Amino acid sequence: MEPEQEQEQEAPAPPSTSPTSTPPLLLPPPPPPSSTSYTLFLTIMSKRRTWVFMFVLVYATLLASSWNSLKSILSWYKHQAQPSSPSSGWPALYASVLLGAVFGLLSMVAALAVAVPATLVTWITIVVLLAFFGKPRRTLVVEGRKITREIASFVFKILLKEGNLVAAVCAVLGYFALVRNNSGE
Template structure:
């Protein structure tokens, strides 16, 4: 019965939506807590340009970087799977024996997984850095105006 339930497309779509809604709600709460911490520490110390703004902007950048990696993962997994299947089918049509196909499949799985992981980490770091810099300037500007 479990296998029958898990083989349905609706089940996987429901799990996908549930996980991402949980991720978004928890990250939203984390963002609100970082901003409230920054407001309290900046108002207590009176130094809006120093360490509190830097800490808060790095935390915001890390949160947005992780969210970007999660969003990219949602796109990368199906694309990776289609690439892997396509290459294996092409190798089969080229006349590779079954044992060689298994060996090539294991190699392909490792290479494709490493490539996807490297791209995800690179994109996540880039988004985190951009969001940290923009967050710092936004936090400093917000305190200047108030």
């Protein structure tokens, strides 16, 4: 064989352009091992029940860590609210307000564990939409800072409202439970 014929035979044939032929199937290389764990992590974190579990876990952790303060409030109340004392309503009021404050703070911190990812997704969505509408980069940075301030203040206001609501409900329920417990003894 001549050298020219060898080169022609070894050269790959160009892909056919006929409508009946199938294009060559190109598969991506398998992902590295760290990438599969990352995708597994992303899959798990995208589930709603994961976030509910995290909310309950954070709330339970905070409640367990503040258990000593709750026990000290209740022991102070038991020490102050003796059946022989005429002003048994005031210690119950003080203790219920403290219990309400503790539960209100706990609910705010637990809600913050859920609000931060939701806020981050909202912020990213808004900034990406602004970028798609053709905002220049400098304007995008300024708008992003404004949006960050507005979202953070909005989330803070909502957390305060919900925390105060939980505190008020827990204080009222705690007061009636403490007064009923004291009158039953």
